[in-house]
Structure formats: structure tokens, C-alpha cells
Amino acid sequence: MGKAFIFGVSVSGENFTxxxxxxxxIRMNFENGLNTILISPRRIGKTSLVNRVCDCMADVEGIQTVRMDVYDCRNEYDFYNKFAASILKATSSRMEHAVETAKEFLGRIVPKISISPDPASEYSISLGIRPKDISPEEVLSLPERIAEKKDIRLVICIDEFQQVGDFPDSVNVQKRLRAVWQHQKRTSYCLYGSKKHMMENLFQSRRMPFYQFGDTIYLGNIPVEEWVPYIRTRFEAKEKKISENLAAEICRMVDNHSSYVQQLAWNVMIETESEATRQNLKDAVHKLIAQSSPLFIQQAENLSSYQMNFLKAVSAGINDGFGRRSVIEDFNLGSKSNIARLVNSLTDKELIDKTKAGVFFADPVFRLWFQSEYGTVSAHFSGLL
Ligand SMILES: Nc1ncnc2c1ncn2[C@@H]1O[C@H](COP(=O)(O)OP(=O)(O)OP(=O)(O)O)[C@@H](O)[C@H]1O
Ligand SMILES: [Mg+2]
Structure with a gap:
């Protein structure tokens, strides 16, 4: 076994649980040509999960998956370039095939091929498509035409898809994508991204082009029952021990949030001599908070005093009924009409998450940091902060 705990990058193989x-x-959707939309808070495991499904399907005859990450696309044509290059690359076994396919389906575009320094991929393609070269519809129909020619089906997985919502003239771009994609018979899509709130804006509003585009999956947390044996085996592999209770406590401290569970477990392991103690967990929690605090301080500095007051209310365990007079007065939230504005602005900043059960901190470690800074620690955590 290599690293005991992995966080911050997508996980695969034995690290995936x-x-x-x-x-x-998701595999059923892929096999049946259904579109999939995957939504979750940050660092829960979307990328790892889609990678996992694609890897499982590598041997399936007649269906090919294509993965791309559009985090660096700033406008429509950035997106088309990434889209076409990724599809050409994934569907061509050799560099020469990619060039031929581009000639056949993208007309005047001459791809630039460079030998990649990245050992994982032997070459990379850039297309340099500009608006005057080719229409969006032609680029967008590329996968369907390749799939027809090869008599296969394609599943196109697009990570960080919320970027599309930030493009200039975004709604029209979305209309163009959907108009072409929804008629494709051999191509389906899996769209996911790390900004939960922006993904919801794209897919949940009736007014938006991507409304009801496919099977929407809300990715929840990995349950404690899964994490506990995962954590304990990893301790054992490094000849250390942790009790079931303490392993479960690690999960609870960070609301079972995938990346933080791994990071906190790692911190505890570093502190542990041979068997983890409560003191080890306590020190590990402090380190976890310290590791993230520069970013949190910066985020808090940019908040208005009403926004801070609102967070103090959430931190004190108030999750709904913010418009009540007692809450407004106790926490100085301004007027009743101010509440909706506060909820919207803090949701936009991804600091809070509004669910059916009420308003909660979006990031469990931000919550811990906030509680330790502003002294609103609940009884459960008080021994550990
Ligand atoms: N199935 C899993 N098993 C074990 N750990 C996981 C799993 N999924 C996610 N993790 C943990 O969460 C971290 C983030 O995973 P991943 O990058 O897949 O999440 P994401 O939701 O795509 O994140 P982002 O919102 O930043 O795009 C991983 O580094 C790992 O620590
Ligand atoms: Mg991701």
C-alpha cells in the first residue's frame, strides 16, 4: 500500500471506497444512452466516481467514454476547442487517425499535434477553432458523426461544467448545446462540476435550457459504516491502531465529507504513536483547522457585518426561521427583508448551503474554524476544539 490517506486529488483503485x-x-445510464447530471458539494467525490465508471466500462464493446475538464474554458470557443480535441483524441487509437478524422468532420481545421511531455498521454491535440472557421453546430455534432462512422455509442463526460454558466452570452450558448445534443442518438452526456450552487442554477430552473436534461443525481456522503473499516485498515497497514469509536468520531467531526475525512484521518495517523488517542484526534483537528484557516480568514474578511452575523446565527444552531423577531434582534440581522439577500449572497459565495432541512455551513471545516473563532461551539465538539 502506498499513501495511507489521499485527499485533494481524485482517487481510484483500492483508494476508492x-x-x-x-x-x-451511472453505469446503467451510460449503457442506455441516458444523460446524467451529477451534483454535490465540493470534494465529495464526483470526479473520482465518474472516473471509476469510465474505467469499469473500458472493456465494454461498442461504447466509448470520453472525459474532459473544462475548468480553463472562458468562452464558447474555448469550450468547442476542448470538446473537439478531447473527442478526437479519445476516439483515435493513433495520432494519424485523429488528423484524418478532423479533416473529415471539421473541414478547414488543421489540428496541431504536439508530442506531450506527460508520460500518461503520448500526444496532445490543439485545434485553434475560431468563430469564422466553423459553426458551433458543426463542432457539437462531431461526436455523433464519429459514433455513426465507427458504429459505436459515445458517452461524453464533462467535468467543471458550471464554467459554461459564466461564459459571455451564456444562456444562448446553453441553448445551442442543448439544441444539438438532445437530438443525438448515439451520444449521451454526463455533466458534473465542483460549484454546487452554479450547477443547480444551470439544471434546476425551468427557465434554463438544461432543465430536465437527464437523470440528476445528488451525490451524498459516504456513510460512517464505510469509512470506519476503511480508516482502520489503513492504520493497520502502517502498524498502528484506531478504535471504531475514534474512527467514527473523525467522520462526525467533518460531517462525513470525503476529502476532509481522509485529511483528518491522515492528521490523526501522524499524531499517533501506536494506538490513536482522543488527544491525538484533538491535535489533528487543530492542525486541520490551521491548514485551512488562511483561506477562511480571507473569506471572512470579505463579508459584511450582516453576513457575519448571519453566520453566527447558523453557527449557534439556528437553521431556519431567521425572520423571527427574536433571531433578528439577537443576531442583529437588520430588517426581515434583508434575510433573503443574506441567504442568497452567502450561497453565492458557497459558504452556506440551503437544503430542505434548513441552512447549514457548506464546508464542515469552515464551520469548525468559525466556531472556534467566534466561540459558538456545540456541546458535541466542545471537548475537541
Ligand atoms: N469513493 C471514494 N473513496 C474514498 N475517498 C474518496 C472517494 N471519493 C472522494 N474521496 C475523497 O475526496 C477527495 C476529492 O475527490 P474528488 O476530486 O473525486 O471530488 P470532487 O467532488 O470531484 O471534488 P471537486 O468538487 O473539487 O471537483 C479525494 O481526494 C478523496 O480524499
Ligand atoms: Mg471534481
Whole structure:
């Protein structure tokens, strides 16, 4: 076994745990040509999950998956370039095939091929498509035409898809994408991204072009029952021990949030001599908060005093009924009409998350930091902060 705990990058192989149901469901969608939309808070495991499904399907005859990440696309044509280059690359076994396919389906575009320094991929393609070269519709129909020619089906997985919502003239771009994609018979899409709120804006509003585009999956947390044995085996592999209770406590401290569970477990392991103690967990929690605090301080500095007051209310355990007079007065939230504005602005900043159960901190470590800074620690955590 290599690293005991991995965080911050997508995980695969033996580092990937659980997600049995989700893997099955997404795989079914892929096999049946259904579009999939995957939404979750940050660092829960979307990228890892889609990678997992694609890897599982590598041997399936007649269906090919294509993965791309559009985090660096700033406008429509950045997107088309990434889209076409990724599809050409994934569907061509050799460099020469990619050039031929581009000639056949993208007309005047001459791809630039460069030998990649990245050992994982032997070459990379850039297309340099500009608006005057080719219409969006032609680029967008590329996968369907390749799929027809090769008599296969394609599943196009697009990570950080919320970027599209920030493009200039975004709604029209979205209309163009959807108009072409929804008529494709051999191509389906899996769209996911790390900004939950922006993804919801794209897919949940009736007014938006991507409304009801496919099977929307809300990716929840990996349950404690899965994490506990995962954590304990990793301690054992490094000849250390941790009790079931303490392993479960790690999960609870960070609301079972995938990346933080791994990061906190790692911190605890570093502190542990041979068997983890409560003091080790306590020190590990402090380090976890310290590791993130520069970013949190910066985020808090940019908040208005009403926004800070609102967070103090959430931190004190108030999750709904913010318009009540007692709450407004106790926490100095301004007027009743101010509440909706506060909720919207803090949601936009991804600091809070509004669910059916109420308003909560979006990031469990931000919550811990906030509680330790502003002294609103709940009884459960008080021994650990
Ligand atoms: N199935 C899993 N098993 C174990 N750990 C996981 C799993 N999924 C996610 N993680 C943990 O969460 C971290 C983030 O995973 P990943 O990058 O897949 O999440 P994401 O939701 O795509 O994140 P982002 O919102 O930043 O795009 C991983 O580094 C790992 O620590
Ligand atoms: Mg991701």
C-alpha cells in the first residue's frame, strides 16, 4: 500500500471506497444512452466516481467514454476547442487517425499535434477553432458523426461544467448545446462540476435550457459504516491502531465529507504513536483547522457585518426561521427583508448551503474554524476544539 490517506486529488483503485449504488446507476445510464447530471458539494467525490465508471466500462464493446475538464474554458470557443480535441483524441487509437478524422468532420481545421511531455498521454491535440472557421453546430455534432462512422455509442463526460454558466452570452450558448445534443442518438452526456450552487442554477430552473436534461443525481456522503473499516485498515497497514469509536468520531467531526475525512484521518495517523488517542484526534483537528484557516480568514474578511452575523446565527444552531423577531434582534440581522439577500449572497459565495432541512455551513471545516473563532461551539465538539 502506498499513501495511507489521499485527499485533494481524485482517487481510484483500492483508494476508492463504497459508491456501489451510484456506480451501478451511472453505469446503467451510460449503457442506455441516458444523460446524467451529477451534483454535490465540493470534494465529495464526483470526479473520482465518474472516473471509476469510465474505467469499469473500458472493456465494454461498442461504447466509448470520453472525459474532459473544462475548468480553463472562458468562452464558447474555448469550450468547442476542448470538446473537439478531447473527442478526437479519445476516439483515435493513433495520432494519424485523429488528423484524418478532423479533416473529415471539421473541414478547414488543421489540428496541431504536439508530442506531450506527460508520460500518461503520448500526444496532445490543439485545434485553434475560431468563430469564422466553423459553426458551433458543426463542432457539437462531431461526436455523433464519429459514433455513426465507427458504429459505436459515445458517452461524453464533462467535468467543471458550471464554467459554461459564466461564459459571455451564456444562456444562448446553453441553448445551442442543448439544441444539438438532445437530438443525438448515439451520444449521451454526463455533466458534473465542483460549484454546487452554479450547477443547480444551470439544471434546476425551468427557465434554463438544461432543465430536465437527464437523470440528476445528488451525490451524498459516504456513510460512517464505510469509512470506519476503511480508516482502520489503513492504520493497520502502517502498524498502528484506531478504535471504531475514534474512527467514527473523525467522520462526525467533518460531517462525513470525503476529502476532509481522509485529511483528518491522515492528521490523526501522524499524531499517533501506536494506538490513536482522543488527544491525538484533538491535535489533528487543530492542525486541520490551521491548514485551512488562511483561506477562511480571507473569506471572512470579505463579508459584511450582516453576513457575519448571519453566520453566527447558523453557527449557534439556528437553521431556519431567521425572520423571527427574536433571531433578528439577537443576531442583529437588520430588517426581515434583508434575510433573503443574506441567504442568497452567502450561497453565492458557497459558504452556506440551503437544503430542505434548513441552512447549514457548506464546508464542515469552515464551520469548525468559525466556531472556534467566534466561540459558538456545540456541546458535541466542545471537548475537541
Ligand atoms: N469513493 C471514494 N473513496 C474514498 N475517498 C474518496 C472517494 N471519493 C472522494 N474521496 C475523497 O475526496 C477527495 C476529492 O475527490 P474528488 O476530486 O473525486 O471530488 P470532487 O467532488 O470531484 O471534488 P471537486 O468538487 O473539487 O471537483 C479525494 O481526494 C478523496 O480524499
Ligand atoms: Mg471534481
Amino acid at each position: 463504497d459508491r456501489v449504488e451510484e456506480t451501478k446507476r
